[in-house]
Amino acid sequence: MKKFVKIAAIVVAVMLAVALIAPFALRGKIADIVKREANEMLAAKLDFEKLDISLLRHFPNASLDLKGLTLVGVDRFEGDTIVAAQRISVVVNLMSLFGDSGFEVTKVILSSPAVHAHKLADGAVNWDVMKPSDEAAEETPAEEPAEPSSFRMSVRDFRISDAAIRYEDDSTNMRFSTAPLSLRLRGNMSADRTDLDLRLTAQEMRFVSGGIPLLSGAEAELVAVIDADLANSRFTFSRNTLRLNAISVGLDGWVELGDDAVAMDLTAGCDKVQFKDVLSLIPAFYTREFKNLTAGGELSMALWAKGEMRGSALPAFELKTEVRDGSFQYSSLPKAVTGINIAAKVANPGGVMDKTVIDLSKFGLKMAGNSVSATFHATNLVSDPVFRAAAAGRVDLGAVKEVYPLEKGVELGGQIAADLKVSGRMSDIEKNRYEKLGAQGTFTVEELGLTLPNLPAVHIRRAAATITPAAMTLGEFGVTVGRSDLSANGQLTNYIGYLLRGDMLSGRLYVKSELLDLNEIMDAMPAADGAAAGEEAPAEPMRAVEVPRNLNLSLNTDLRKVLFGKMTVSDISGEMSVANGALSLNRLGLGVFGGRATASGSYSTAADPAKPALKLNANIAGASFQRSFEELEMVQQLVPIFAKTGGDYSLALDMRTSLDSQMSPDLHTLTATGEIRSANIHVQNIEAFDALAKALNNDELRKIEAKDVAIRFAIEDGRITTQPFDLKLGNVGINLSGSTGLDQTIDYTAKVAIPGGKTLQSIGVGIGGTFSSPKITLGVKEAAEEAVKNIVNEQIQKLTGSESLSEEIQKQAENLRAEAKRAGEKLVEAARTQKTKLVEGAASKGALAKIAAEKAGDKLVQEAEKQASSLEAEAERQIEKLTAKKE
Numbered sequence: 001m002k003k004f005v006k007i008a009a010i011v012v013a014v015m016l017a018v019a020l021i022a023p024f025a026l027r028g029k030i031a032d033i034v035k036r037e038a039n040e041m042l043a044a045k046l047d048f049e050k051l052d053i054s055l056l057r058h059f060p061n062a063s064l065d066l067k068g069l070t071l072v073g074v075d076r077f078e079g080d081t082i083v084a085a086q087r088i089s090v091v092v093n094l095m096s097l098f099g100d101s102g103f104e105v106t107k108v109i110l111s112s113p114a115v116h117a118h119k120l121a122d123g124a125v126n127w128d129v130m131k132p133s134d135e136a137a138e139e140t141p142a143e144e145p146a147e148p149s150s151f152r153m154s155v156r157d158f159r160i161s162d163a164a165i166r167y168e169d170d171s172t173n174m175r176f177s178t179a180p181l182s183l184r185l186r187g188n189m190s191a192d193r194t195d196l197d198l199r200l201t202a203q204e205m206r207f208v209s210g211g212i213p214l215l216s217g218a219e220a221e222l223v224a225v226i227d228a229d230l231a232n233s234r235f236t237f238s239r240n241t242l243r244l245n246a247i248s249v250g251l252d253g254w255v256e257l258g259d260d261a262v263a264m265d266l267t268a269g270c271d272k273v274q275f276k277d278v279l280s281l282i283p284a285f286y287t288r289e290f291k292n293l294t295a296g297g298e299l300s301m302a303l304w305a306k307g308e309m310r311g312s313a314l315p316a317f318e319l320k321t322e323v324r325d326g327s328f329q330y331s332s333l334p335k336a337v338t339g340i341n342i343a344a345k346v347a348n349p350g351g352v353m354d355k356t357v358i359d360l361s362k363f364g365l366k367m368a369g370n371s372v373s374a375t376f377h378a379t380n381l382v383s384d385p386v387f388r389a390a391a392a393g394r395v396d397l398g399a400v401k402e403v404y405p406l407e408k409g410v411e412l413g414g415q416i417a418a419d420l421k422v423s424g425r426m427s428d429i430e431k432n433r434y435e436k437l438g439a440q441g442t443f444t445v446e447e448l449g450l451t452l453p454n455l456p457a458v459h460i461r462r463a464a465a466t467i468t469p470a471a472m473t474l475g476e477f478g479v480t481v482g483r484s485d486l487s488a489n490g491q492l493t494n495y496i497g498y499l500l501r502g503d504m505l506s507g508r509l510y511v512k513s514e515l516l517d518l519n520e521i522m523d524a525m526p527a528a529d530g531a532a533a534g535e536e537a538p539a540e541p542m543r544a545v546e547v548p549r550n551l552n553l554s555l556n557t558d559l560r561k562v563l564f565g566k567m568t569v570s571d572i573s574g575e576m577s578v579a580n581g582a583l584s585l586n587r588l589g590l591g592v593f594g595g596r597a598t599a600s601g602s603y604s605t606a607a608d609p610a611k612p613a614l615k616l617n618a619n620i621a622g623a624s625f626q627r628s629f630e631e632l633e634m635v636q637q638l639v640p641i642f643a644k645t646g647g648d649y650s651l652a653l654d655m656r657t658s659l660d661s662q663m664s665p666d667l668h669t670l671t672a673t674g675e676i677r678s679a680n681i682h683v684q685n686i687e688a689f690d691a692l693a694k695a696l697n698n699d700e701l702r703k704i705e706a707k708d709v710a711i712r713f714a715i716e717d718g719r720i721t722t723q724p725f726d727l728k729l730g731n732v733g734i735n736l737s738g739s740t741g742l743d744q745t746i747d748y749t750a751k752v753a754i755p756g757g758k759t760l761q762s763i764g765v766g767i768g769g770t771f772s773s774p775k776i777t778l779g780v781k782e783a784a785e786e787a788v789k790n791i792v793n794e795q796i797q798k799l800t801g802s803e804s805l806s807e808e809i810q811k812q813a814e815n816l817r818a819e820a821k822r823a824g825e826k827l828v829e830a831a832r833t834q835k836t837k838l839v840e841g842a843a844s845k846g847a848l849a850k851i852a853a854e855k856a857g858d859k860l861v862q863e864a865e866k867q868a869s870s871l872e873a874e875a876e877r878q879i880e881k882l883t884a885k886k887e
Contacts, residue, residue: 031048031050031051035047035048040131041130041131042071042129042130042131043074043075043128043129043130043131044071044072044073044074044082044129045070045071045072045073045074046069046070046071047068047069047070047072048066048067048068048069048070049067049068050065050066050067050068051064051065051066051067052064052065052066052067061091061092061093061106062091062092063089063090063091063092064089064090064092065087065088065089066085066087066088066089067086067087068086069083069084069085069088070083070084071083071084071129073126073129076120076124077118077126080116080118080126081114081116082115082116082117082126082127082129083113083114083115083116084113084114085110085111085112085113085114086111086112086113087109087110087111087112088108088109088110088111088113089107089108089109089111090105090107090108091105091106091107091108092104092105092106093105093106104156104190105156106156106157107156107157107158107159108157108158108159109159109161110159110160110161110163111161111162112161112162112163112164113160113163113164114163114164114165114166115163115164115165115166116166116167116168117166117167117168118167118168118170119168119169119170119171120170120171121170121171122171123171156186156187156188157184157186158183158184158185158186159182159183159184159185160181160182160183160184161180161182162179162180162181162182163179163180163181163182163183164177164178164179164180164181165177165178165179165181165202172209172210173208173209173210173211174207174208174209174210175206175207175208176205176206176207176208177204177205177206178202178203178204178205178206179203179204180202180203180204181200181201181202181203182200182201183198183199183200184197184198184199184200185197185198185199187228189230191230192229192230192231193227193228193229193230193231194228194230195225195226195227195228196224196225196226196228197224197225198222198223198224198225198226199222199223200220200221200222201219201220201221201222202219202220202221203219204217204218204219205217205218205219205220206218213283214283215281215283216283216286217283217286218244218245218280218281218286219244219245220242220243220244220245221241221242221243222240222241222242222243223239223240223241224237224239224240224241224251225238225239225240226240232256233256233257233258234254234255234256234257235254235255235256235257236253236254237251237252237253237254237255237266238252240252244281245277245280245281245286246274246276246277246280247270247273247277247278247280247281248270249268249269249270249301250268250269250270251266251267251268252266252267252268253265253266253267254266260310260311261308261309261310262308262309262310263307263308264305264306264307264308264309264315265305265306266303266304266305266306267302267303267304268302268303268304269300269301269302269303270299270300270301271300272298272299272300273298273299273300273301274295274297274298274299275295275296275297275298275299275323275326275327275328275340276293276294276295276328277299278299278323278326279293279295279328285328289330289332289405292330292331292332293328293329293330293331294328294329294330294331295326295327295328295329296325296326296327296328297323297324297325297326297327297340298323298324298325298326299321299322299323299324299326300321300322300324301319301320301321301322302318302319302320303317303318303319303320304317304318305317307350312352312353313350313351313352314348314350314351314352314353315350316348316349316350317347317348318345318346318347318348319345319346319347320344320345320347321342321343321344321345322342322343322344323340323341323342323343324341325339325340325341326339326340326341326342326365327339327340328340329403330403330404330405332405333401333402333403333404333405334402335367335368335399335402335403336403337365337366337367337403337404338365338366339364339365339366339371340364340365341362341363341364341365342360342362342363342364343360343361343362344359344360344361344363345357345358345359345361346358346359347359352382353381353382354380354381354382354383356379356381357377357378357379358376358377358378358379358381359376359377359378360374360375360376360377361375361377362375363375367395367399367400367403368396368399368402368403369396369399370393370394370395370396370399371393371394372391372392372393372394372395373391373392373393374389374390374391374392375388375389375390376388376389377389384425384426384427385425385426386424386425386426387422387423387424387425387426387500388422388423389420389421389422389423390420390421390422391418391419391420392418392419392420393417393418394415394416394417394418395415395416395417396414396415397412397413397414397415397416397448397449398412398413398414400412407453408453409451409452409453410451410452410453411449411450411451412449412450412451413447413448413449414445414446414447414448414449414460415444415445415446415447415448416444416445416448417442417443417444418441418442418443418444419441419442420440420441420442420443420467421438421439421440421441422437422438422439422441422467422496423437423438423439424436424437424438424439424469424496426497426500426501429494429496429497429500429501429503430497430503432494434468434469434470435469435470436469437469437496438469439467439468439469439496440467440468441466441467442464442465442466442467443463443464443465443466443467444462444463444464444465445460445462445463445464446461446462447459447460447461447462448460448463455524456481456482456483456484456520456521456524457480457481457482458479458480458481459479459480460477460478460479461478461479461480462476462477462478463476463477463478463479464476464477467495469496470493471491471492471493471495471507472491472492472493472495473490473491474488474489474490474491474492474509475489476489477489481520481521481524482517482520482521482524483515483517483520484513484515484516484517484518484520484521485513485514485515485516486511486512486513486516487511487512487513488509488510488511488512489509489510490507490508490509490510491507491508492505492506492507492509493505493506493507494506498550502550503550504550504551504552505550505551505552505553506552506553507552507553507554508553508554508555508556509553509554509555509556510555510556510558511555511556511557511558511559512557512558512559513558513559513560513561513562514560514561515560515561515562515563516559516561516562516563517563518562518563518564519563519564519565520563543609543610543661544605544609544610544611544612544659544660544661544663545605545612545663546581546605546609547578547581547582547583547603547604547605547606548578548581549580549581549606551578551579552578552579552580553577553578553579554575554576554577555575555576555577555578556574556575557572557573557574557575557576557588558572558573559571559572559573560572565631565633566630566631566632566633567592567631567632568631569590569591569592570590570591570592571589571590571591572588572589572590573588573589573590574586574587574588574589575587575588576588580606581604581605581606582602582603582604582605582606583602583603583604584601584602585599585600585601585602586600587599587600588600592620592623593620593623593624593627593628593631593632594622594623594624594627594648595620595621595622595623595624595648595650596620596621596622597618597619597620597621597623598618598619599616599617599618599619600616600617600618601614601615601616601617601618602614602615603659610661611658611659611660611666612658612659612663613656613657613658613659614655614656614657614658614659614665615655615656616653616654616655616656617653617654617655618651618652618653618655619650619651619652619653620649620650620651620653621650622648622650623648623649623650623651624647624648625642625645625646625647625648625649625681626642626643626645626646628642629642629643629645630643633664634664634665634667634670637667637742638667638715638720638740638742639720639740640740640744640771641683641686641771644683644684644685644686645681645682645683646681646682646683647678647679647680647681647682648678648679648680649676649677649678650676650677650678651674651675651676651677652674652675653672653673653674654672654673654674655670655671655672655674655715656670656671656672657669657670657671657672667718667742668717668718668742670715670716670718671715671716672713672714672715672716673713673714673715674712674713674714675710675711675712675713676710676711676713677709677710677711678706678708678709679707679708680706680707681704681705681706681707681709682703682704682705683703683704683706684702684703684704686704686771687771687772687773687774688746688748688767688771688774689701689702689703689704690702691767691774691775691776692750692752692765692767692774692776694776695765695776695830695833696752696754696763696765696830698732698754700729700730700731700732701729701732701734701752703729704727704729705729705730706727706728706729707728709725709726709727710725711723711725712725718741718742719739719740719741719742720739720740721738721739722736722737722738722739723737724736724737725737731754732752732753732754733752733753734750734751734752734753735750735751736748736749736750737749738767740771743770744770744771744772745768745769745770746767746768746769746770746771746774747767747768748766748767748768749764749765749766749767750764750765750766750767751763751764751765752764752765765777777834816875817872817875817876819875820871820872820874820875821868821872823868823871824865824867824868824869824871824872825868827864827867827868827871828861828864828865828868830864831857831860831861831863831864831865832857832861832864834857834860835854835857835858835860835861836857839854839857
């Protein structure tokens, strides 16, 4: 017996040791296996910091703790954290692991999880992370029904604490977020029937749809006891309450989940809710001033749904909402909003969605002596919507501050009046059967003023529009935004289809302005989409202006002055059009850079809104070089010489380029051809010409005073290339060609004709380096050959023209010899200067490079000395020939 006890004690000790040691010994391997297997199945990156397995912590239960879990997207969602959790804890009945009755999970706890669900505009979602299976699902023979699974989960306690939930839908511009969110669910999932006890709280709920904040800082609470018949998938609701801020809604009835249908009989509603509680749901009212608000009136809401949801078939349902005699007033303000009455219903007798009826039979309110009313009715929502709507009223915006507390710095004023009615079928709009539509009324705005902090003030002097089924006529419209003003009139067609379905809006407008400061307007662009009122929008990079594709407008313009960037454009007149996502110019006249231009072309965002395509064909006359440099960044990058160029120019240009997010040309995509002409150019203090003047020992090259210059050019691959053109600088002539790059590098060749005595010496010159640090290379051999020819020709002409040759020959011969000698000395001196530059430039490259430069320099000097000797010899031959001829 003692021996048995001893053996049993040893066995227990060994088992305890295994229970203590095994989780620690195997933890690392298990974690690696879990990560590897999970990432092979997921189109995402799963990782966690630590995996703990314990058989003793909750004995006789086993526990698993996962800490620092992250699930991160890949490909299009690279770096997007889909799920993160500080800790996930699961407790399992240890004995249930060894039986066949299923696993008994006693507790699941998620601590501080964060979930980010994101749907892109094209429908792609970041939560679709399971890789498609490579193996086809195996079919179970019909005659062998699958046996019930031995796995049964019996959750006793499921909790989520301090969760952060965020959902973004780019396809509908919808945003939802809440934090913190807590949930507790208790029940026995293994039983055929159980009571599910559910408690959920959510705070700081924010919901934005279409850029409009519908909830901001709201809180919700759900308390529910659900009778769950798990065997028949039937759930009965009783003692259930959903609270949103101060509004509580009760839910009763049942839902049964079938294989291909969902059956239900549900009712929900609230009765006699105080109107102030309703206002607490509206972000504009639920502010720090809400405690000072008194309100009267009641809201009632009733919802029922009965029948089956099968495929596209819907159960019968009805949602009815009514506000009776609502009113509110802030204690700090003198007047109230009264007479708020709303009656709305959405109903379907059962069947398809097309049977749904939307009916806003009543909407009305009174504000400081003004009244507003509206109705709306719609049927056949899917097949061919039939609609009827009306709105009427007059609002004095100056009275708003008497009923609603405006933010500091906000001012409103002016009158808005409307009396509009519209009715018809959508098919009549699509087929342009406007005569079958009912549309009539007027809309006017007078002296409307809006001032917001840090934004330019808006003032609409007057706007008046009348509508018919076929068109909306804008008889008068005048607005100022900050310094800018704009007035317009014209006519728009298909406006109903545009407003209801986003169809093409067509028309013709006449637009006039004395000043449009686009810089001020663009700086005041609205906050990022999705930011609720009163919130600071996150900083976003500037985006290029997108041209809507559903506009087909002709614009006749008369714009006296437009400011954009550093540019000032004046007297814009002519035709513009907007169609198919592009703004087109048709021989538009405008003043630019101090001159006058005509321009045709287009700005299109149809292919890629992020990279607009610009096409421009322009002719400019009388433009200033310096203003062009100061106002246009492209000129600063490609033609920096304009900064030091005086005079005017004319330009013919054909250009294609993409624009970046700042609406500036992407110079790497820019291609252009053109010709620039100037009757009178003044250029000085140009480093390249200063270096050329020093190399040739001729100060006339430091300052350019040229007339009748014509330069043909092309732009491609980030370089502007010029064809050969001539400059006359006093007695010096230059023929120049080459290119300039975005990096300010220059690569030009020049032929410089310099007077030598009474002849011209032509020297080949290479100009490289950059504008600020040019490098000059002289062609010595070519200069020497040209010098011989020019000096001899000069002396031949001089001697041939002499009346007393016998007396002059000796004198002119001496002059000829002296000129030849001076020219030779000048060639040798230039060669030696070039040698010095070669050696100095090679000194930093090592001893071998310096030796090679010295040898190359010696060769240049030898060649120059040889050419100098040839020059003197040629002079002597010509003297002898002339002397013999005259004798």
